[in-house]
Amino acid sequence: MAAAASSLASQFMGLRREAPPSTELFVQTVQFKLRHSSTRCPNGRVIAMAGTGKFFVGGNWKCNGTMDSVTKLVADLNDAKLENDVDVVVAPPYIYLDKVKQSLTDLIEISAQNSWVGKGGAFTGEISAEQLIDLGCKWVILGHSERRHIIGEDDQFIGKKAAYALSQNLKVIACIGEKLEEREAGKTFDVCFQQLKAFADSISDWTNVVIAYEPVWAIGTGKVATPQQAQEVHAAVRDWLKKHVSAEVASFTRIIYGGSVNGSNCAELAKQEDIDGFLVGGASLKGPEFATIVNSVTSKKVAA
Numbered sequence: 651m652a653a654a655a656s657s658l659a660s661q662f663m664g665l666r667r668e669a670p671p672s673t674e675l676f677v678q679t680v681q682f683k684l685r686h687s688s689t690r691c692p693n694g695r696v697i698a699m700a701g702t703g704k705f706f707v708g709g710n711w712k713c714n715g716t717m718d719s720v721t722k723l724v725a726d727l728n729d730a731k732l733e734n735d736v737d738v739v740v741a742p743p744y745i746y747l748d749k750v751k752q753s754l755t756d757l758i759e760i761s762a763q764n765s766w767v768g769k770g771g772a773f774t775g776e777i778s779a780e781q782l783i784d785l786g787c788k789w790v791i792l793g794h795s796e797r798r799h800i801i802g803e804d805d806q807f808i809g810k811k812a813a814y815a816l817s818q819n820l821k822v823i824a825c826i827g828e829k830l831e832e833r834e835a836g837k838t839f840d841v842c843f844q845q846l847k848a849f850a851d852s853i854s855d856w857t858n859v860v861i862a863y864e865p866v867w868a869i870g871t872g873k874v875a876t877p878q879q880a881q882e883v884h885a886a887v888r889d890w891l892k893k894h895v896s897a898e899v900a901s902f903t904r905i906i907y908g909g910s911v912n913g914s915n916c917a918e919l920a921k922q923e924d925i926d927g928f929l930v931g932g933a934s935l936k937g938p939e940f941a942t943i944v945n946s947v948t949s950k951k952v953a954a
């Protein structure tokens with residue numbers, strides 16, 4: 651049975667191995683391969699939608715940068731040797747989006763950090779999804795905690811933004827995460843599920859959605875979640891999707907972690923089964939360190 655399953659894995663997933671794996675290793679490998687490749691089970695069930703099963707690393711540059719620093723960062727990213735089986739996305743401030751789009755390698759996609767809730771028009775200071783698409787932008791980050799807690803965006807508004815962005819073919823990085831006092835009060839899951847539900851209420855097709863779990867207490871604080879803390883929430887989020895959306899969506903939706911990820915802690919986090927990549931703030935402003943985080947996919951492969 652194990653031998654048959656092993657041969658099946660080799661056949662369907664191009665698995666290379668020298669010695670028969672232990673059962674546990676085999677199961678982990680298959681789970682990793684299923685989640686991190688676009689494939690179908692022998693019974694035809696789609697495990698990962700085409701092009702959406704890869705490790706995903708986003709760099710959220712937030713409100714940082716000057717013409718000079720952005721030029722240097724783009725040059726560093728163009729020079730970096732990045733693993734090619736990772737979806738890499740950077741989110742510069744709006745004013746640098748076009749410059750970055752024009753000068754950055756096509757291997758890295760561009761994201762906005764926000765978009766307007768509906769069609770553009772008389773909305774001073776806003777940028778619409780249509781305008782982002784017009785610029786060649788492929789992604790938008792929505793529901794970031796800095797927009798929730800500093801700007802005051804609420805769950806319903808963020809959900810509407812997600813629906814509108816998706817309707818315009820802008821892919822969405824949907825952020826969720828609890829504050830420190832919420833974690834300490836034992837409300838981490840309640841908060842994350844409530845934010846997730848607001849997204850789920852607005853999203854009918856999850857193909858172009860990545861979920862970012864970003865505990866607020868870990869953002870910009872240098873206090874990263876432990877791999878176990880992050881894995882616990884990621885697994886719970888996947889389970890929530892399974893129960894409230896579908897097993898298929900739970901299986902193919904990437905759940906990435908954000909909050910003080912850097913070149914030193916990414917490898918251990920990446921090994922966790924339900925961590926499918928990262929959303930990186932401060933460390934994404936340093937090209938070589940961001941490349942290290944992108945390349946932490948190799949730790950995931952080794953762990954699998």
Ligand SMILES: O=C(CO)COP(=O)(O)O
Nearest residue numbers: 710869870909910931932
């Ligand atoms: O908010 C984040 C990414 O969106 C994380 O920021 P830091 O990596 O700076 O903690």
